[in-house]
Amino acid sequence: MEFRNLLLIDDDTDDQEIFISAIEIISSEMICTAMTDASAALEKLLTSELQPDVIFVDLNMPIMNGQEFVSRLKKVEQFQSVPVIIFSTSASPETIANTKELGAADFITKPNSFNDLVKILSSLFTN
Numbered sequence: 567m568e569f570r571n572l573l574l575i576d577d578d579t580d581d582q583e584i585f586i587s588a589i590e591i592i593s594s595e596m597i598c599t600a601m602t603d604a605s606a607a608l609e610k611l612l613t614s615e616l617q618p619d620v621i622f623v624d625l626n627m628p629i630m631n632g633q634e635f636v637s638r639l640k641k642v643e644q645f646q647s648v649p650v651i652i653f654s655t656s657a658s659p660e661t662i663a664n665t666k667e668l669g670a671a672d673f674i675t676k677p678n679s680f681n682d683l684v685k686i687l688s689s690l691f692t693n
Contacts, residue, residue, distance in 0.1 A: 569691055572598040573618035575607045575635065576653065577627040581676065585622070585653070588683045592691060604630040608638060611645065618648065622674075625654040625661065633665055640669030651690075 572589065576582050582600040589598045599616060601607040604627055610616040621639075625632035632652055639645045649671035652662075657675040665673055672690075677683050 569619040570596055571618045571620075572596055573607065573611075573616055573621045574598055574600045574623075574653070575602075575604050575621070575627070575632075576600070576624040577602045578624070581624070584680060584683065585687075588680065588687050591684050592688050596691075603627075604632065604635040608635060611639065612642065621648060621650045622653040623650060625652060625656055625665070633668060636665060636668045636670050 574582060574585050576585070579602065582602075586598050586600060589596050599618070601610075604623060607616070608630070611618075623632040623635050630638075632654065636650050636652070639648075639650065646669075650669065652665045652670050652673040653676060654661075654673070655676050656662075662673045674686060674690075677686060
């Protein structure tokens with residue numbers, strides 16, 4: 567599947583800017599929508615206002631955390647085939663296993679450098 571429309575849900579706007587900058591380096595064809603609130607993002611998804619090919623979501627957010635978002639989204643039939651990738655500072659094996667059990671397709675620990683982020687995201691989109 568080719569990913570053109572990305573959704574990033576992360577309450578840290580600095581992380582959003584870095585992620586979007588990395589996507590812009592990888593491809594001018596991809597469009598990334600960023601939101602800070604998983605609950606609001608879920609509402610826009612359920613009303614078809616947003617129709618991403620892939621969703622990246624942070625775990626630690628107020629209102630609705632990433633695990634709750636994945637759990638609720640994957641209960642909706644139309645989103646069962648949309649890959650959700652956790653994008654978090656966490657690297658706990660237990661957390662990774664739990665999110666995959668809820669339906670996350672993958673788990674990316676936020677790297678410390680921009681170049682590493684570009685490499686990680688490039689490998690996702692070129693395989």
